[in-house]
Amino acid sequence: MLNYTNVITEEKSFSGLQMKEIRPVMKLIIRGKKREFLSAVGKSLNLLLPNEANTSSRSENLTAIWLSPDEWMIYSNVTIDSKNNDYETENLLNKSISKKNLGAVTDVTDQFVMINMKGDKIFDLFETGSPFNFNDFRNKKGSVTQTILAKIDVIIHNQNQNEVNLFVRRSFSQHLFSWMNDSASRL
Amino acid sequence: MKNKYSLFSLVKNAFSYHENWEKAWKDPEPKKEYDAIIIGGGGHGLATAYYLAKKHNMKNIAVVEKGWIGGGNTGRNTTIIRSNYLWDASAGLYDHALKIWEGLSQELNYNVMFSQRGVMNLAHNLQDVRDLKRRTHANRLNGIDAVYLNTQEVKKFCPIINTSPDIRYPVLGGTLQKRAGTARHDAVAWGYARGADEMGVDIIQNCEVKGIKRNGDTVEGIETTRGFIKTKKIGVVAAGHSSLIANMAGLRLPLESKPLQALVSEPVKPIIDTVVMSNAVHAYVSQSDKGELVIGAGTDDYVSYSQKGSHDIVEGTLNAILELYPIFSRMRMLRQWGGIVDICPDASPIISKTSIKGLYFNCGWGTGGFKATPGSGDLFAHTIANDEPHKLNAAFNINRFVSGDLVDEHGAAAVAH
Amino acid sequence: MFIINCPYCGEREQSEFKAGGEAHIIRPKQPTELSDDQWAEYLFMRKNIKGIQFERWVHTHGCRKWFNVVRDTSNDDIKAIYKMGEKPPII
């Protein structure tokens, strides 16, 4: 049996801030421009893709976040079985999107590490390393942004008051997590 | 004949409370016509005029400057002078300049404070090492003094560099050119101006060029804010503004003008006695005679004539400085400024005739022009006077962008500044 | 440091973008038909304008989309922003 080795093993907790990796979470990047693409995704997953910039949508099992006019990330709301990486959602989309040449579906489950952050210091932490203006973002449930944190590309998804999911590419994740811990230690 | 500068003249003038010093250069009205006009009163332009008068006996010439002489990149750069370039053409060009630097103060009777304190280029990864060794071998065979140093030798020559193997990009080695160093930027412009003025060159400040008058493909003169001036030869040395002048003559150049920033610290007692440049950990530093750390790095990636650059560049530069010199963390930035540098796709200059008769361009020096000032002026003067390039600047013609015969200096590791 | 209004993501700091040089230089459809001079024009020659310049930027650290910017290069004021393929505004 293959062992599952994720990057961020420890859970960190500071006054007003907790951080941990949630895993395994299925993540897909889907790309498409045509209207048929949107409806096909909607039908096969019964999930309406957000077409407004910097927003997200959610079904019982899946969350879709806007990344660009023709790009979304879909991730599973709950963790999945680490013994198997054959995802039903991916197969569904392959049938309804790829096979029909409506767009592209790419598995990025391990491309991104998803760090869940909780607490009222989240945005104080971000402000020590991100040029993004979080003034409105922080009060808008479901808002999404792609920006820079400590010179590293991140995707931040606002879950609700004082909780966000942060996505970072795997090879950067240890460096970023270490940086976040350092900064959090002085908040 | 101007009275000679010397310790003696200083003492002599002290008795008259320095009230009898004469003008370093006149402030003449433009004549109706000149045999040649240099557009741009920076170091390169003034040097060009100086050598036209001195070596090619063209005395009826003028330098027109839209602001004040030496007010552009000459007075804004970090004054690094070296000639350890990779390609033969570049090595030839820059070492020609370096040789003139070595006797320039005496030639001009103006102390340009050329300080041969050496320039080190550091290697931080294996490809750096290969590239720097390649360059050192080339330099040696081109008769340019350059040696490759291992990490210990780097540390020995400049003890304050952090050569610990534990830093993010450890210093793996470096090159040293001992004849290289720095000079006093203002003095170069002022010294050439004084010298040119003495030979009868008109230095006309606050005179902006508004147009280039041509008859077919031959130049006839320039329209300026101080009227039309007739001439048969125009040498353009306008650095960041070269494309504007070219446009007046209906030419396009392979140039982009970008912001380049530099900064100095507050003055402190001597702490670093050489010039250190690093490509991978991108910054370079030296210490002025006044005691300020003089620091610079790369350009922004967009075209701008605002003489302002983005803070990210400054932050990144100091970031690199502190990585290599942690002891400077508590030093303070005193001044920061920006210049406009005209960059060629191959990071090499253009010293060339053009398709228009009597119109010559000297531009594209990017971030590295200051070091070439005397050589550039000399070779450009030759090109203008003889209407053909000197063999040392033949490779730097505009046509290379058509043929593809580029002198690609950023393909080679040498930081092009 | 500019603030650039990405036509897709909205106002962001310059740090999130990269500049892509002069806009509306269309890659020749038939390069092989061009003379060396014509090809050099496309490859290297630039207007390098002081004043109103039309240029390309990409939101590298955001949506990764390219778009056009109209900027006064003499003071860096951004006058307009429009998507790729859209008609340049009259300024």
Place this chain on the structure above:
Amino acid sequence: MVKNLRVKTSKFIDETYKISFKFNGTTYYGYKGDTLASALLANDIHLVGRSFKYHRPRGIMTAGSEEPNAIVQLHNNTSRTEPNVRATEVEIYEGLEASSQNCWPSVNFDIGGINNFLSPVLPAGFYYKTFMWPASFWEKYEYFIRKSAGLGKSPTKPDPDIYEHKYIHCDVLVVGAGISGIMAAKTAAKNGFKTLLVDEKSYLGGSTIYQNSELFKINNQVSSSWLEKEINEIKKFANLEIRTRTSVAAFHGYNFLLARENLTDHLPLDQRNNKTRQRLLKIRAKKVITATGSLERPLIFDNNDRPGILLSSAIEKYANFFGVACGQKNILFTNNDSAYETAISLFQKGIHIEAIIDNREDIDSKLIKETEKNNIKIYKGYTIINTTGYKRINKIIIMQLSKDGQKVVGSKKSITCDCLGVAGGWTPAVHLFTQSGGKLKFRDEDQVFIPNKYPSDQISIGSCNGDFTLNEILSSIPEILKDFLNIKKTDYDNLEVQSSFNKSKRNIWLLPSDKIIGKTKPFVDYQNDATAKDIKLALREGFRSIEHVKRYTTTGMGTDQGKLGNMHALGIISETAGSKMGELGTTTFRPPYTPLTFGTIVGRNVGEYFDIFRRTPIHDWHIKNNAEFENVGQWKRAWYYPKNGENMHEAVQRESKAARDSAGILDASTLGKIDIQGTDASEFLNRVYTNAWSKLSIGKCRYGLMLNEDGMVYDDGVTTRLDENHYIMTTTTGGAATVLGKLEDYLQTEWPELDVYLTSVTDHYATISVCGPNSKKIVSTVIPDLDFSDESFPHMSFKNAKIDKIKCRVMRISFTGEHSYEINVQANYGKSVWEKCIEVGKEFNITPYGTETMHLLRAEKGFIIVGQDTDATMTPIDLQMDWIVSKKKYDFIGKRSLYRSDTIKEDRKQLVGLLTENPDEVLEEGAQIVADVKKTPVEMLGHVTSSYYSPNLKKSIALGVIRGGKNMLGQKLIIPMENKQINVTVADPVFLDKENKRLNA
């Protein structure tokens, strides 16, 4: 014995909290609330430092950040030392140690003082005129010049402190918390704007807060009491953030401002550990209100620089705020009313005033009357022509001014004193405004520059906008704010103001003297010792522009950036050159406003956070197995795995041999991977690669070469066709990001019609490459249910597979020339698969190898590495890879450039192999290659790009590029090293297995 000049207690000083500190080794006492300057003055110490050029004794001149003279070294020779610190800005703390700078052996006796007597031969720019003989001597002169120059000493130990950044986005930023700033901040906050108020001082209220005179009232309260109430109110707003000890350093375009927030410098050293010392605030404000106040001007006369000479306003602040008398026999010298405010304050505090020298003739304002009531002697229409006292002023000499103010008349009179206050009028602090790109206009009536055109959504208010008197300020601000914030009313719409200030002023930039100027030393720039005569000399020598004069005389180039003297310099230039002040323009104020610590600018991006550190999924295994690492871009890649004390060479020899003899394994996870999908994917690849892709059948791999439009090799890698419209492209490690960017660029801007989507999956996969004769045995055991027969799984093909339930992709491709497989599995399983391979491979002595061995193996096979064997000047043809350049394809990126007059030349540098005459001699990478060493200058034909000792061929091999190399096979050439010449023969770059037997074995 030390006098105590502490007078009537001040509420800003906590006299119950005594603090001891050292200055030049002696211990003194001060109180909480003191600055180093106020504490020194309380101990009757004025002499603090020596000037830059003449080493003249200098004292405390101001009470703020504009201080030119009183700059000291803190905690000399410790890791927290700091040079050039202004005594007027340092808040004292227990254990503070400060020492004078730029003097030896001591500030009291400074050898350098001799320069003062040499000064006649050291006029402005003297160094341009001498030190030129003999030519070779400059370095020696320079050594001494450098020694005597500089001020403090650089730290020599690493900095123990932590610095941080903070981004702040607000609606309104108010810079300066004087009376104007407080009014602005309250108004903005009250109207719902998210407001940030910053001030460089540790307290709010600026200079009004210690203004206790009954002569200045607002709504019938003394101005300071009125302001106190306002301050208490603004602290209540939730949407108003107040940051003190926060100095705005730079005001950039788009209302981007940088500010330094000082958090620990006022604390005893032992309380600073693990705290953030300073924070760089990166502020984006929709609107900026600048309320930075104004700076008092000195007066320019002979010997106006002696210790004991201060700005009149500074003397007032030391008395009112710090409760300190700067002297016991004080004289004030003024050209306007503000000196009388000082006089009255001093009088109230019982500090003796000897006299007031006023260059104005007939004057009488309420203030002056009030002063005369206290029978203080006023010399009207007089000027100071000289002062005496080497280390502390002890006498002034005055004379009457002529009506036109051009010369002095009458007889000299001298008055003894121990302190002189100068009041030359006020200069609005427009530095930030001009930094932001604002243009100034000159106001003739009182000779000041004030803001004219605003380049962004900002406004200047109060005295930095030229409104100096209380009535002007209070009457102008409400209107300005209403307009700027677009609101109906403010709390200040009808304030009742009572102010006794009379604006009359007699501005004389350079006061006349009885001596010719050559014999005087009227300092304009105190720190750099630039005098009025230096300025006149510069003009005499033909320097016209203000920038020229500034640079020639170094006026305004000190650490105070000429905050005191720049205006006088301008004035003297315009008077001498006969030009109008407004037309001269100012010198540009460059950021930062006050010097900014490097560490603060850099923040946390030091040490391990200097740059990003990327790890592969197998990184930990490499560490456990003692790998040495190589930096490749931001990645750490295993370089080689030394075993029991091997050096790199030995390790690499062992690894290389094992890989060819049996089996080797490489972590290739860092290679860029781009997922390409869409109906036009094949066409897209046709356009970006030099070779053709349409006919590549599904399940097959192909090597591709990518060019720049200029025809030069840009990147390479293997791309696999996974499906009809689905490819996976691999790029070089360093090229991954730029290649994706470049492809997106073409896709979005040149070929938007193509139906293609690009997605990076570099981090999604771990890539494990197993090579060698036994690779098949190993991989087929790790992946049992896959047909590895050459028929179904030949070289350059791909298969989907599963390990347990985990999907993965297996490519049979090779960068070593050996039979080899590349397993791409989801990153989180990568380490496990790697370990499986190692385990299964044990019986075949499977050997992990790093990048160095990889480079050696590929070199044996003549495979290039982009960036090592190419340098942005090599075309595919130069690389002798003509076979990969499609002749049939109509176009691809860079194709046209391959047919330019130079790129088609036969004698370009071309890639060849090199064999040394002595097979054990390994060439140095980068070494140059020549045919004839006697020729001068030596003609370099090319250089060595890659070089190794091949354990498999048992000889040294190298790749190089040589002009015309492809027609030189077998030719003998020379590698000239410093100490020897190495003979080489040009060879085929493929040294091993040209027939590719091993690949298919």
